[in-house]
Amino acid sequence: AQTVTQSQPEMSVQEAETVTLSCTYDTSESNYYLFWYKQPPSRQMILVIRQEAYKQQNATENRFSVNFQKAAKSFSLKISDSQLGDTAMYFCAFMKLYGQNFVFGPGTRLSVLP
Amino acid sequence: EAQVTQNPRYLITVTGKKLTVTCSQNMNHEYMSWYRQDPGLGLRQIYYSMNVEVTDKGDVPEGYKVSRKEKRNFPLILESPSPNQTSLYFCASSLSGFGYEQYFGPGTRLTVT
Numbered sequence: 537a538q539t540v541t542q543s544q545p546e547m548s549v550q551e552a553e554t555v556t557l558s559c560t561y562d563t564s565e566s567n568y569y570l571f572w573y574k575q576p577p578s579r580q581m582i583l584v585i586r587q588e589a590y591k592q593q594n595a596t597e598n599r600f601s602v603n604f605q606k607a608a609k610s611f612s613l614k615i616s617d618s619q620l621g622d623t624a625m626y627f628c629a630f631m632k633l634y635g636q637n638f639v640f641g642p643g644t645r646l647s648v649l650p
Numbered sequence: 651e652a653q654v655t656q657n658p659r660y661l662i663t664v665t666g667k668k669l670t671v672t673c674s675q676n677m678n679h680e681y682m683s684w685y686r687q688d689p690g691l692g693l694r695q696i697y698y699s700m701n702v703e704v705t706d707k708g709d710v711p712e713g714y715k716v717s718r719k720e721k722r723n724f725p726l727i728l729e730s731p732s733p734n735q736t737s738l739y740f741c742a743s744s745l746s747g748f749g750y751e752q753y754f755g756p757g758t759r760l761t762v763t
Contacts, residue, residue: 537709540692542692545690569749571751579738579756579757580754580756580757581693581740581742581752581754583751583752586749586751588749627692627693629693631749633748633749634747634748637695637698637708637709638683638685638695638698638708638752639695639709640685640692640693640694641692642690642691642692643692
Protein backbone atom coordinates (compact mmCIF):
# COMPACT_ATOMS: atom_id res chain seq x y z
CA ALA A 537 0.00 0.00 0.00
CA GLN A 538 1.10 3.52 -0.70
CA THR A 539 1.74 6.00 2.11
CA VAL A 540 2.27 9.75 2.04
CA THR A 541 4.09 11.63 4.79
CA GLN A 542 4.16 15.34 5.49
CA SER A 543 6.58 15.94 8.34
CA GLN A 544 5.67 19.58 9.03
CA PRO A 545 2.27 19.82 10.77
CA GLU A 546 2.47 23.62 10.86
CA MET A 547 4.54 26.32 9.20
CA SER A 548 4.50 30.07 8.95
CA VAL A 549 6.03 32.53 6.52
CA GLN A 550 6.14 36.29 6.16
CA GLU A 551 4.21 37.84 3.33
CA ALA A 552 6.29 38.09 0.11
CA GLU A 553 8.78 35.48 1.27
CA THR A 554 9.32 31.95 0.00
CA VAL A 555 8.36 28.77 1.81
CA THR A 556 8.84 25.08 1.03
CA LEU A 557 6.49 22.33 2.19
CA SER A 558 7.83 18.79 2.35
CA CYS A 559 6.24 15.56 1.20
CA THR A 560 7.62 12.05 0.96
CA TYR A 561 5.85 8.94 -0.19
CA ASP A 562 6.38 5.24 -0.28
CA THR A 563 5.45 3.12 -3.27
CA SER A 564 6.70 0.23 -5.35
CA GLU A 565 5.09 1.66 -8.47
CA SER A 566 7.28 3.18 -11.17
CA ASN A 567 4.61 5.34 -12.77
CA TYR A 568 2.14 7.45 -10.82
CA TYR A 569 0.78 10.95 -10.24
CA LEU A 570 1.45 13.36 -7.42
CA PHE A 571 -0.66 16.32 -6.39
CA TRP A 572 -0.72 19.24 -4.01
CA TYR A 573 -4.15 20.39 -2.86
CA LYS A 574 -4.92 23.50 -0.86
CA GLN A 575 -7.75 23.76 1.69
CA PRO A 576 -8.43 27.33 2.88
CA PRO A 577 -10.66 28.04 5.88
CA SER A 578 -13.68 27.74 3.57
CA ARG A 579 -12.91 23.96 3.51
CA GLN A 580 -13.00 23.85 -0.27
CA MET A 581 -10.34 21.55 -1.77
CA ILE A 582 -8.42 23.26 -4.56
CA LEU A 583 -5.80 21.69 -6.83
CA VAL A 584 -2.51 23.59 -6.66
CA ILE A 585 -0.25 21.53 -8.87
CA ARG A 586 0.03 18.10 -10.49
CA GLN A 587 3.10 16.07 -11.43
CA GLU A 588 3.37 13.01 -13.64
CA ALA A 589 6.12 10.76 -12.31
CA TYR A 590 7.27 9.71 -15.76
CA LYS A 591 8.06 13.33 -16.62
CA GLN A 592 11.45 14.57 -15.47
CA GLN A 593 10.52 18.23 -15.59
CA ASN A 594 9.23 19.76 -12.39
CA ALA A 595 5.72 21.20 -12.64
CA THR A 596 5.12 24.91 -12.09
CA GLU A 597 1.96 27.00 -11.77
CA ASN A 598 2.65 30.71 -11.40
CA ARG A 599 4.08 31.18 -7.88
CA PHE A 600 3.89 27.46 -7.11
CA SER A 601 6.53 24.95 -8.13
CA VAL A 602 7.59 21.49 -7.08
CA ASN A 603 10.88 19.76 -6.54
CA PHE A 604 10.23 16.19 -7.59
CA GLN A 605 12.97 13.73 -6.66
CA LYS A 606 11.78 10.34 -7.87
CA ALA A 607 14.66 8.28 -6.50
CA ALA A 608 14.27 9.86 -3.09
CA LYS A 609 10.46 9.66 -3.31
CA SER A 610 10.21 13.30 -2.41
CA PHE A 611 7.74 15.89 -3.72
CA SER A 612 8.14 19.30 -2.07
CA LEU A 613 6.07 22.40 -2.85
CA LYS A 614 7.66 25.83 -3.07
CA ILE A 615 5.51 28.91 -2.76
CA SER A 616 7.19 32.11 -3.90
CA ASP A 617 6.11 35.63 -3.02
CA SER A 618 3.72 34.30 -0.37
CA GLN A 619 0.37 36.07 -0.11
CA LEU A 620 -2.15 36.25 2.71
CA GLY A 621 -4.54 34.20 0.57
CA ASP A 622 -2.07 31.32 0.64
CA THR A 623 -2.98 30.68 4.27
CA ALA A 624 -4.47 27.18 4.22
CA MET A 625 -3.94 23.49 4.84
CA TYR A 626 -1.84 21.89 2.13
CA PHE A 627 -2.19 18.23 1.31
CA CYS A 628 0.18 16.12 -0.73
CA ALA A 629 -1.49 13.22 -2.56
CA PHE A 630 -0.51 10.14 -4.56
CA MET A 631 -2.34 8.22 -7.25
CA LYS A 632 -1.17 5.15 -9.15
CA LEU A 633 -0.95 5.44 -12.93
CA TYR A 634 -3.93 3.22 -13.49
CA GLY A 635 -6.15 4.89 -11.14
CA GLN A 636 -8.39 4.12 -8.40
CA ASN A 637 -6.85 4.57 -5.00
CA PHE A 638 -6.01 8.13 -4.06
CA VAL A 639 -3.85 8.58 -0.95
CA PHE A 640 -3.45 11.87 0.93
CA GLY A 641 -0.87 12.93 3.46
CA PRO A 642 -1.90 14.33 6.87
CA GLY A 643 -1.46 17.93 5.75
CA THR A 644 0.62 21.00 6.62
CA ARG A 645 -1.08 24.07 8.03
CA LEU A 646 0.53 27.15 6.50
CA SER A 647 0.05 30.63 7.92
CA VAL A 648 1.16 33.66 5.94
CA LEU A 649 1.91 36.54 8.31
CA PRO A 650 1.48 40.22 7.34
CA GLU B 651 -21.52 26.15 -13.62
CA ALA B 652 -19.43 22.99 -13.41
CA GLN B 653 -19.62 21.68 -9.90
CA VAL B 654 -19.96 18.84 -7.43
CA THR B 655 -22.83 19.24 -4.99
CA GLN B 656 -23.38 17.49 -1.69
CA ASN B 657 -26.39 17.42 0.60
CA PRO B 658 -26.81 18.01 3.40
CA ARG B 659 -23.91 20.30 4.31
CA TYR B 660 -24.40 19.69 8.02
CA LEU B 661 -26.04 16.77 9.75
CA ILE B 662 -26.42 15.79 13.39
CA THR B 663 -27.88 12.36 13.99
CA VAL B 664 -28.05 9.59 16.56
CA THR B 665 -26.35 6.24 16.65
CA GLY B 666 -28.02 3.63 14.47
CA LYS B 667 -30.28 5.91 12.43
CA LYS B 668 -29.69 5.25 8.75
CA LEU B 669 -28.66 8.24 6.66
CA THR B 670 -27.68 9.08 3.10
CA VAL B 671 -25.42 11.87 1.90
CA THR B 672 -26.05 12.71 -1.72
CA CYS B 673 -23.40 13.65 -4.27
CA SER B 674 -24.01 14.87 -7.78
CA GLN B 675 -21.74 16.22 -10.53
CA ASN B 676 -22.67 17.96 -13.75
CA MET B 677 -19.40 17.52 -15.63
CA ASN B 678 -20.07 14.10 -17.16
CA HIS B 679 -17.17 12.66 -15.17
CA GLU B 680 -16.56 8.95 -15.10
CA TYR B 681 -14.69 8.77 -11.78
CA MET B 682 -16.29 9.59 -8.44
CA SER B 683 -15.04 9.09 -4.93
CA TRP B 684 -15.85 9.64 -1.25
CA TYR B 685 -13.39 10.75 1.43
CA ARG B 686 -13.51 11.45 5.10
CA GLN B 687 -11.29 14.07 6.70
CA ASP B 688 -10.16 13.81 10.30
CA PRO B 689 -7.62 16.03 12.11
CA GLY B 690 -4.07 14.76 11.75
CA LEU B 691 -5.07 12.08 9.26
CA GLY B 692 -5.73 14.07 6.11
CA LEU B 693 -8.32 12.71 3.72
CA ARG B 694 -8.91 9.00 3.54
CA GLN B 695 -10.69 7.36 0.66
CA ILE B 696 -13.85 5.44 1.55
CA TYR B 697 -15.09 4.23 -1.83
CA TYR B 698 -14.46 5.10 -5.44
CA SER B 699 -16.16 4.38 -8.74
CA MET B 700 -14.28 4.25 -12.02
CA ASN B 701 -17.58 4.31 -13.95
CA VAL B 702 -21.19 3.22 -13.49
CA GLU B 703 -20.16 -0.42 -13.71
CA VAL B 704 -17.15 -0.42 -11.40
CA THR B 705 -17.14 0.51 -7.73
CA ASP B 706 -14.52 -0.51 -5.20
CA LYS B 707 -13.40 -0.03 -1.64
CA GLY B 708 -10.90 2.56 -0.63
CA ASP B 709 -8.84 2.55 2.53
CA VAL B 710 -11.65 2.93 5.09
CA PRO B 711 -14.86 1.35 3.73
CA GLU B 712 -16.14 -0.28 6.96
CA GLY B 713 -19.57 1.00 7.95
CA TYR B 714 -20.29 2.65 4.59
CA LYS B 715 -22.08 1.73 1.38
CA VAL B 716 -22.26 3.47 -1.97
CA SER B 717 -24.36 3.24 -5.10
CA ARG B 718 -23.61 4.31 -8.70
CA LYS B 719 -26.79 3.73 -10.65
CA GLU B 720 -26.18 6.65 -12.96
CA LYS B 721 -23.09 8.57 -13.96
CA ARG B 722 -23.85 11.84 -12.22
CA ASN B 723 -24.82 10.56 -8.76
CA PHE B 724 -22.84 8.74 -6.11
CA PRO B 725 -24.62 8.67 -2.72
CA LEU B 726 -22.90 7.61 0.48
CA ILE B 727 -25.00 5.48 2.81
CA LEU B 728 -24.43 4.90 6.52
CA GLU B 729 -26.86 2.16 7.48
CA SER B 730 -26.08 2.21 11.19
CA PRO B 731 -23.96 5.25 12.02
CA SER B 732 -21.69 5.21 15.04
CA PRO B 733 -19.88 8.05 16.85
CA ASN B 734 -16.56 7.10 15.22
CA GLN B 735 -18.08 8.12 11.90
CA THR B 736 -18.30 11.71 13.06
CA SER B 737 -16.21 13.47 10.44
CA LEU B 738 -16.07 15.84 7.50
CA TYR B 739 -17.00 14.06 4.27
CA PHE B 740 -16.06 15.04 0.74
CA CYS B 741 -17.31 13.78 -2.57
CA ALA B 742 -15.10 14.26 -5.61
CA SER B 743 -15.20 13.56 -9.33
CA SER B 744 -12.74 13.56 -12.21
CA LEU B 745 -12.80 12.93 -15.92
CA SER B 746 -11.34 9.49 -15.36
CA GLY B 747 -9.36 7.54 -12.78
CA PHE B 748 -6.11 8.01 -14.67
CA GLY B 749 -4.48 10.91 -12.89
CA TYR B 750 -6.89 13.68 -13.79
CA GLU B 751 -7.64 16.52 -11.38
CA GLN B 752 -10.35 15.74 -8.87
CA TYR B 753 -13.07 18.31 -8.30
CA PHE B 754 -14.38 18.32 -4.77
CA GLY B 755 -17.76 19.08 -3.33
CA PRO B 756 -18.14 21.58 -0.47
CA GLY B 757 -18.10 18.91 2.24
CA THR B 758 -20.64 17.51 4.69
CA ARG B 759 -20.04 17.85 8.42
CA LEU B 760 -21.56 14.80 10.11
CA THR B 761 -21.94 14.42 13.86
CA VAL B 762 -23.18 11.12 15.31
CA THR B 763 -24.19 11.24 18.97
